Amino acid sequence: MINPRLVHELNEYPFARLNTLIADLPQPAKPIILSVGEPQGPVPQFARDIVVRDLGMSNKYPPNQGTPELCKAIVGWLERRYALPPGTLDWQKHVLPLAGSKEGVYNIATVAVPQEKNGQKPAVLIPNPFYQAYLGGAVLSGGEPVFLNANQATGFLPDFDSVPAETWKRTSLVYLCSPGNPQGASASLAYMQKLIEQCRRHDAVLAIDECYTEIYNETVPAGGLEAALAMDETGGKNPFANVVVFHSLSKRSNAAGLRSGFVAGDPYIVAMMLRWKTYGGPQVLIPIQNAAAALWNDEAHVREIRAGYQERFRIAKSVLHNKGGFFMPDGGFFLWLDVGDGEAATRKLWAEGGIKVLPGGYVSREVDGVNPGDRYIRVALVQDIETTRAALTRMAEIL
Ligand SMILES: Cc1ncc(COP(=O)(O)O)c(C=O)c1O
Incomplete structure (x- = not known):
């Protein structure tokens, strides 16, 4: 069956x-x-050269948690891109390389959705329209997708204030895409901070898909980690509680076929994503991890x-x-x-x-x-x- x-x-x-x-x-x-x-x-030539140069390393299983070089490159990029003070992120705790962001936005549901929440079927809040992997993750993890229209009337972003208290009570996972696919609206820092506060209040995981963040017209899109750090009240102990962001080289670097992205944020959620990955997730080839490190280190x-x-x-x-x-x-x-x-x-x-x-x-x-x-x-x-x-x-x- x-x-x-x-x-x-x-x-x-x-x-x-x-x-x-x-x-x-x-x-x-x-x-x-x-x-x-x-x-x-x-794909930038320097990245192609690295893949070809390192193909011989394919006799080894790639490390699930990513090579130190790649994790450090990702941390460096995140700190520069979002003006996080150097040292805010620990490459061994806050980031996990993935085989593209699709893997992450799907599997965060496996990680975040329990059998029941407060005695009810867990809800997964999804902007509507949406990237289809969110729905795949929500449905196949046993959650109930709850769609929030993101149309002209709502500024093409979901209105989380419209979610009834009863639904919030059973919400285990919330998706946001910024800039959004397909409408292209970027959430402001204040919008993200309000949503982070709502998710924490209801013990829900907030998954922000930022795979388009490097492609923008006038205003540089804000990021979830930046928003969380700016509202930190833990004295730096756990500024990213409940929040994870997803990034990718597919759009940023014309590298959709390399299958390389990452998740970053709450160390406990990142650790659980690593646990899931060690049981059943795809590893990223070492030559591709090496090329990815070079791509995150380059802005030109x-x-x-x-x-x-x-x-x-x-x-x-x-x-x-x-x-x-x-x-x-x-x-x-x-x-x-x-x-x-x-x-x-x-x-x-x-x-x-x-x-x-x-x-x-x-x-x-x-x-x-x-x-x-x-x-x-x-x-x-x-x-x-x-x-x-x-x-x-x-x-x-x-x-
Ligand atoms: C909103 C959104 N998220 C995630 C992805 C997945 O991208 P990738 O797995 O190539 O990083 C896509 C790809 O089209 C997308 O549009």
Whole structure:
């Protein structure tokens, strides 16, 4: 027998649904793929060189807890990026390298969701729309997903004040994505601090997915560790209680295929993630850990990649004007366009323009009879600049 939660509570994955949606349409001669959030730029050459150089180390099992060099590089990056005083983070306690952030945002549910909370089924709060691994983690760990709409009315971030006290009482895990996929809204320091306080009051784990944090337009996104440290009342004993953040090289460094990310924060939660990882998680190849350390230590390639996305957004603004309610997101690399009917627009763009986008409703769930993504399409600006310009120009004509 197969786990019925897997069969009945998880839909087909959005990209499979997309393929079904357009299966009856002719295949365009030169399709442009803007549906998947996979940066098409190259992995920096110095990182590729390290992977090739160190492949011979593949006869050894990689350490579950990460190499000291990688853990130290991650700590150094976090302290520089979020202006944490040097020495705030201990590389042996506060960080754990992962095979991409997807592994972490899924498995934090395995770690954080108990059988019952206060005698009830545990709730997992999820922004709606959302990255699908949150739902996978919530459902397969036995939690009940509770979706919080993050729409125009809420500034594209979930309104945690709207969660009833009864639900908070049984909440064991809270997801936040900042900058968000797909809407690109960044949570302020004050927003995060209020949420940290709510999670602590209700003994819930707060998992902040920050995998887009290095891709932003004007304002540098705040981080969960920075927020927690600034409100610390433990005299530095446990400033990150209940909080973990997830990061990745996939978007920051064009390195989606390297499968490298990390979790950082509350040392007890990090230790439990390591315990889980030693029992069943994937290890990260040593050559990849070595390349990852070099990538976290370098900012030049990140500045260049970020500038490329800023240029793409400038092009989108000038080409689309206010078509599809275009707005400039705080961060990330998606356009979130209100086209009235996301599925119909997706079919039209494919049939008439050879452009593949994702219907917004495929990354959100219905709440009270309404799916907040249904009116939208998600457009990933991950192709090179000239392809992006051509695709957006064609989109503006078709929409
Ligand atoms: C919001 C969000 N979180 C996590 C991930 C996972 O990324 P990775 O596992 O490549 O780090 C993605 C990838 O698209 C994402 O969009």
